[in-house]
Amino acid sequence: MSNRILVVDDDSEIRDVIHVYLRNEGFEVLEAADGRQALELLKTNEVGVIILDVMMPVLNGIQTCIRIRETSMTPIIMLSAKEEDIDKINGLSTGADDYVTKPFSPLELLARVKAQLRRQTFLAKDASSSSVLTAQELSVDKDRHAVTLSGRDIAVTPLEFAILELLLSHPGQVFSANRIYERVWNEPSGHSENTVMVHIRNLREKLEDDPRKPRYIKTVWGVGYKVEK
Incomplete structure (x- = not known):
C-alpha cells in the first residue's frame, strides 16, 4: 500500500x-x-x-x-x-x-x-486466506478480488466488494447499517446509515434484475441487510 x-x-x-x-x-x-x-x-x-x-x-x-x-x-x-x-x-x-x-x-x-x-x-491481509464465497449464481473470489454473476465479471468498488464479502461470509446473518460501516470502514459508525444505504443500492443496481425485488442482498426492515445461500 x-x-x-x-x-x-x-x-x-x-x-x-x-x-x-x-x-x-x-x-x-x-x-x-x-x-x-x-x-x-x-x-x-x-x-x-x-x-x-x-x-x-x-x-x-x-x-x-x-x-x-x-x-x-x-x-x-x-x-x-x-x-x-x-x-x-x-x-x-x-x-x-x-x-x-x-x-x-x-x-x-x-x-x-x-x-x-x-x-x-x-x-x-484477508485476501491471503484463499477462498471463494458463493450465493446462488453470485461468487466473490477473495484471491482475485473479483465478483462474478452467472460467470460474468461484475465491476465493483473496493467498498462494495468488502460489503459483499462480509455478507457472504455470514450467510443468513443480519447486519445493521452501523455494523456494516464499522466492519467495512474500520471506524465508529456515527451517522452512517445513508452511506451504507447508497452502497447497498449501487450493489443491487449491478447484481439484481429488479433492484426493487432483490434476490441477493435482502433487507430485513428495521434491522439491516443479509445474504442467504
Whole structure:
C-alpha cells in the first residue's frame, strides 16, 4: 500500500493546508489543480488515497472519479461545499469511497485517509486466506478480488466488494447499517446509515434484475441487510 496521497483541488490554499497535515503525519503528497492534471499524475504514480474536490474547472470531481474507476480501485475521498444528501449520493454513486463536506476539519480528513489505508491493509491481509464465497449464481473470489454473476465479471468498488464479502461470509446473518460501516470502514459508525444505504443500492443496481425485488442482498426492515445461500 502506497504512502503517497493525491490531493486534487483547484483552491491552492486548501491544497496547502491538506498537504501540511498529511506531510506532518509522514505521507508523501502529490497535488493537482483539476481532474485532468490528476489523471496525468495517476498514469505515472501509485497512490494510496485520492482526495478529490467535486467543483473544479476543466474536469470536475464527478467526471474525474468516473474516469479513475475505469482503471483503478484506489480509495477516493470526495470534497464538496454542498451538503444536500443528493450531492452525497451522486458522489458515492460514481465509485467514491467516502465524502467530506466543506468547511472540514483537517484532522477529520486525516482520520478518513488513515481509515481508508487501514481498510486496504485489512483487505490485503484477508485476501491471503484463499477462498471463494458463493450465493446462488453470485461468487466473490477473495484471491482475485473479483465478483462474478452467472460467470460474468461484475465491476465493483473496493467498498462494495468488502460489503459483499462480509455478507457472504455470514450467510443468513443480519447486519445493521452501523455494523456494516464499522466492519467495512474500520471506524465508529456515527451517522452512517445513508452511506451504507447508497452502497447497498449501487450493489443491487449491478447484481439484481429488479433492484426493487432483490434476490441477493435482502433487507430485513428495521434491522439491516443479509445474504442467504
